[in-house]
Amino acid sequence: MTETSTVGAVVVSGIGVVIDGRPLLADVDLTVRAGEVLALVGPNGAGKSTLLRAIAGDLAHSGTVAIDGVRTGGVRTGGEAPLATARRRAVLEQxxxxxxxxxxxxxxxxxxxxxxxxxxxxxxxxxxxxxxxxxxxxxxxxxxxxxxxxxxxxxxxxxxxxxxxTPVLLLDEPTAALDLRHQEAVLAVARAHARAGGAVVVVLHDLSLAGAYADRVAMLAGGRIVADGSPTDVLTADRIGTVYRHPVTVVPDPNTGTPVVVPSRTLQEASS
Structure with a gap:
């Protein structure tokens, strides 16, 4: 495992999760730096929440996770005690x-x-x-x-x-129940936490929100990371259409230039 002394950093190495004989994650490597917001995106069942729970130390897995250079997962697996982990990372579940x-x-x-x-x-x-x-x-x-x-x-x-x-925030769909204004406000707070030296990993279904607030986007499909990079590099129409199995148009936000994802729709005429 790669060690790091960066405050608030998360290092994931070779994470795999199998539940009831079904592989949910396979050989996932990921690094989140202090000062960074990383958005996990992907279709339903891609492994986003599973990965977040594995990072949190709340789910048995193969591979290793370290937060601020300290391995998590409990003393029985070579990690620190749960109380110490709770002082390093906070988790918002769905x-x-x-x-x-x-x-x-x-x-x-x-x-x-x-x-x-x-x-x-x-x-x-x-x-x-x-x-x-x-x-x-x-x-x-x-x-x-x-x-x-x-x-x-x-x-x-x-x-x-x-x-x-805590230096690290792990957020699973924090905007799902929120109106437009509060979606923006919550993610602005998360971004401010990162700018103050923390690190944020957030699961998002709204790709436009991911494009607007994340420094990096990791897209999952079938329990693996299929793309990891800047929002502009990851959130392309071709990639989203392939992974989500639905065509989209991606346009730059007129104010910020961040990617806005618009699903392709065919409106049906109402029958008289």
């Missing part, structure tokens, strides 16, 4: 369920758990207030989490991940 009627502030404060009993615990109140402000939920701090809308719950869950204060 579905975040809260079984009891916790208030929003309490849910976000759960992200501070890895720092309990350390000198950094003194910052809990400040951090919770700051991240709630970042996701525009400061006025909901005392509201019951289950009473929030789906999009508000997604933003509160994102705030919990931010509150964990």
């Amino acid at each position: 579905d975040t369920a809260v079984a009891f009627g916790f208030r929003v502030g309490e849910v976000v404060r759960m992200g501070r758990a890895p720092w309990r009993g350390t000198p950094r615990a003194v910052d809990d109140d400040t951090v919770v207030a700051r991240v709630l402000d970042q996701v525009e939920l400061a006025d909901r701090i005392d509201q019951a989490f289950p009473s929030l809308s789906g999009g508000e719950r997604a933003r509160a869950s994102f705030a919990r991940v931010l509150a964990q204060s």
Whole structure:
């Protein structure tokens, strides 16, 4: 495995995942540098979420993963203890369920758990207030989490991940439940985290969002990375059409020049 001393970097070497005899990932190599947002894209079943869970150390796999030069995956497999890993990376899963009627502030404060009993615990109140402000939920701090809308719950869950204060963020479809403005806002926060020296790996289905906010895009198909590079290099019409099995047009954003992906559609005339 290639070692790195870059703060917040993620190094994936030869990752493979087999579940119930079915290979979900095969021989995946990937490096995410500090200061970088990497978007994982690909069709349903390509292995995006599986790869994210493997990076997080939440899924058994072959190969190795290191965050900030330290191997993860648990002490039984030669990695560090889970608590130490939780101080290096925070994970936002697709579905975040809260079984009891916790208030929003309490849910976000759960992200501070890895720092309990350390000198950094003194910052809990400040951090919770700051991240709630970042996701525009400061006025909901005392509201019951289950009473929030789906999009508000997604933003509160994102705030919990931010509150964990780790160099690496692993985000699985953080924009799926959000309206247009909050999609842009969440990814802007993720990008700011990277610009401050962190690293972000984010699974996205919206290829235009990936093109706008990612420094690099890794496209998966069939459990393998089929392209890895700048958004402009990876998000081409030919490649997307082949991998997603649907024709698209890719045009530059008129303001930023980043790739905008438009699916080809045939409108059917409504029958009278």
